[in-house]
Structures are given as structure tokens and as C-alpha cells.
Amino acid sequence: MPASDQPPGIAAYFALLEVSALLHHEVERQVREEAGLTFVQFQILASLSESPDGSRRMTDIADQIVHSRSGLTYQAQKLEEAGYLTRGPAPGDERSTVAALTAAGRDVLESVLPGHLGVVGEVFLDPLAPDDATELTRVLNLVRAHMRSRPPRSATRRARR
Template identity: 80%
Template sequence: MPPRELPPGASAYFALLEVSALLHHELEQQAREDAGITFVQFQILAALSEHPEGSRTMTDVADQIVHSRSGLTYQAQKLEEAGYLTRGPAPGDERSTMATLTPAGREVLAGVLPGHLGVVRELFLDPLATEDTDELTRVLDLVRTHMRGRPPRSAARRSRRPETK
């Protein structure tokens, strides 16, 4: 039986998957070596640092980094135990939880960020010419805008598991 031909665009998709996996692996290793944190923990700290107060709701962070709420809660707990963030009720909405970056969290992020950017530059940006980077940014912005136009994951209903007896 002859191999099936891929539909248009499938090669780009598979290349994106492989590049993402290779880059993620290296960034995971770098975060662990430089700061003893996971890549997801790095993403959480980075998401919090983007706000001047260093505070966001856990739901906002989960939506930004596209991580499950339960997984984010676990990772945030580890970061809180390390002293890198604090969690508490959101002002005006006690159902929401706020995560706030601590000075120690800012310090660990500042320590891991240069290595993170170095890995990104070496593996992802160095092989590209400036015009390639500009075009890739343009294309990825189109796709990201399209994908972010959908309701955030936090707006999706949670699936209920059937009860076992």
C-alpha cells in the first residue's frame, strides 16, 4: 500500500510539533539546571512578572500559559513552598485566587531568564535571517490571534467523570 500523501500544511504542522518539543526539552533542562524549577514554573513566574504588581488570578495565568487548573495549582503550590509566590483570595471575588510574585520569585526569574533567552537564541533564532524572523513572527501572530479569539480554556465546561460504584 503506498504511503498516504499529507494534506496541505501538514508538513508545517509536524515541523512545528518537532521544533516545539525540541525547544521545550532544552528549556526544561535549562530551568532545572539554572534555578531548580520546571519550565512550567518558569512560565508561571514570567506570566506574573508581566504585571507591574506581579499579581494575577490563577485562572488568568492558566489561560495564558495554557495549562490545566489542577496542574497549575500543583506547580503554584511548589513555587509557594519555595517562597517564589504567594496565593490568596482575589480582592472583591473570594472565589478567585490571586498569585503574587515575591522578591525571591523575581530574583529566581532574573537568574534563569538569561539562560532561557540564550537557549532560545541558540536553538531557535540563530539559524534564521532577520527577514525570516520577521516573517515567522508575522505568521505566528496571525495564528495566535486566531487561536486566542476562541473562548479561554477557563470558560470551557469541565467534563464530569462518571461515578464508579
């Protein structure tokens, strides 16, 4: 379909897809080279670091980073084997699992964060004027709030096979 025949906003959608893929590729490369982490592992550690006590329910992490529960379990197992987090039953709800950031996990996150911020700045933020970044943030927050108003992935039933 020629660009002139596309509904309004479709060009923004395709631009967002491409920008997201390019940024993901650069961040994945950086965290792998600097710390041997996958992008998802970096996201898990970052999510835990945002919590005041450094811990979160696995389901909440999966919902935040929009990752499958089984995939998150696998990545958390790798992080646990590396000594970057621990997992155990949630207090008061043994059906839930809580992941907790270890000192080693904090250290690896702190070591990779400057490079991460550098890559994000270089490939994503540098071409934006301050007003552009403010407007982009406003628009993305609007879309994110709309999308997050739907039930999280963990609330949807798994398809039976």
C-alpha cells in the same frame, strides 16, 4: 501518507510540533539545571513578572500558559513553598485566587533569564535570518490570534466523570 499526498500546511504542522518539543526540552533542561524549576514553574513566574504589579488571577495564568487549573495549582503550591510567590483571595471575588510574585521569585527569574534567552537564541533563533524571524513572528501571531479568538480553557465546562 507520503509527503506529496498531504494537504497543504500539514508539513508545517508537523514541523511546528517537532520544533516546539525540541525547544521545550532544551528550555526545561536549562531552567531545571540553573534554578531547579520546571518549565511550567518558569512560565508561571514569567507570567507574573509581565503584570505591572506582579500578580494575576490563577485562572488567567492557566489560560495564558494553556495549563490545567489543577496542574497549575500544584505548581503554584511548589513555588509558594519555595518562597517565589504568594496566593490569596482576589479582591472583590473570593472565588478567585490571585498569585503574586515575591522578591525571591523575581530574583530567581532574573537569575535564570539570561540562560533562558541564550538557549532560545542558540537552538531556535540562530538559524533564522532577521527577515525569516520577522516573517515567522507574523505567521505565528496570525495563528495565535485565531486560536485565542476561541473561549479560553477556563470558560469550557469540565467533563463530568
